Amino acid sequence: MTSPEPLPVRRAVDHGVARLLPDVDRARAWLLTVDEAPQSYVDLDAPTHLEFEYTRRMGHALDLAADEGAALDVVHLGGGALTLPRYLAATRPGSRQDVVEADRGLAALVDEVLPPVPGAAVHVEDARAWLERAAADRADVLVADVFGGSSVPGHLTTTGYAREAARVLRPGGLYLANLADSAPFAFLGAQLATLGTAFAHLALLAEPAVLRGRRFGNVVVLASTAPLPTGGLARRCAQDAFPARLVEERDAIEALRGSARPVRDGESTPSPLPPGGTFQVG
Template sequence: MPDVDRSRAWLLTVDGAPQSYVDLDAPTYLEFEYAQRLAHVLDTADDQDGPDHRDRRPLDVIHLGGGALTLPRYVAATRPGSRQDVVEADRGLLELVAERLPLPPESGITVHGADARQWLEEAAPDSADVMIADVFGGSRVPAHLTSVAYARAADRVLRAGGRYAANLADGAPFAFLRSQLATFAEVFEEIALIAEPAVLRGRRFGNAVLVASHEPIDVRSLSRRTAADVFPARVQDGPALRRFIGDARPVHDEQAVASPEPPDGAFSIG
């Protein structure tokens, strides 16, 4: 059962694992490293990559997975006028967030209580500039959100040049992460991976952000931003990423499985 603390800064946990952190007085503050990396993808989603948020144009963004709406609040603050759709299957969670963490007026955020893939397959084509996938059933990415068919559904909804970014979790030997990279490389010409070096070297289980697009990804800008984080990350693309993928094959619906169960304590708090 989700629980939250009772202050202006809210930590949402599910089954003891932290899922979202929101500071209602500072919507641009992102506590978790994976959220910071997803924000870097959002911040570099166009050519307006200056330090002043006011220089950035509004975006049409789809968020698959809602949590406490941390990243939708971030986009609303950094790109005023953006139109955002949030898809979350856990209606109880949505009710809790609406009651305890209401959105600011005229946020431009619409919340949908629905399964992510079903909603995506019914969404208008060419309707999003960026799609953020952060969907976990407990602590695992559901199997039906890992296949080529799912990647094609995402591609159909993204505009030309749009970006897809997903928060994933895995550890050595990275069978799941490598298969996801192979799956999205089947649909998108350009892919990149953002992760801490310790995770990429197999020293620990952790989060990694997959980025996919039909247009070149601004790896230089992403690398500069992730290197400056409190916990620096590395951006891999091109030949290095192809070596990481190795002989992994794209996943189709009939072979799809959920992401691996995290080791005990991997994401626990307190």
């Protein structure tokens, strides 16, 4: 049910305190934060407006995943305020979407304040547990944007998880993940090694300053068993307000991987925490 007034809404959720704050500059737009860290931004009047830079990069990749406007079957691990499910419902009408959100309190808040997404089913469950029960060849695209607090949970960073993601995707399907790291890229390198055990083709998108080791930031990883649909992706990302670089050459991916080994179940740790204030709002 939609809130009758655009007032800030605050709730204790499973991983902290969530707030839904109306954007004073856009009539029906909302910012979702958890412990003051931005999680999602949605504009209900303009669902194709992607405020966060990393979501714009994921949006570009989704635009190129199939013919323009073609409906897709998509699994989202991590729900937030359902930014990308809303985007796909607008740009690819008729898409069937499954959204898996582990934070029961957060899912309840979003369901209470914001309208549902046509064609999207929300499952309140651990992402890996849901994935392991899902049917094979279920999805054209799997989007992973899962943060327990400010870190990617360790059980979503292993070879076992990567195998499950590849199993749920149809042959040639697209795996798309939001990660975060900084030089010397120990976490990112291990993730490239891990995903490489299940997917033959890897690429990533990040701001040049992040790739040069100047700051901590988001890295969007693309993976598939087939050549990736990256034609035009570099140009789209270069035209954004905060341009990103596409890294897809095998040598460049291997350089970022370095000597990192794949992460096995039982060996994993959560992703690194961002430095204080990196992703904070007042």
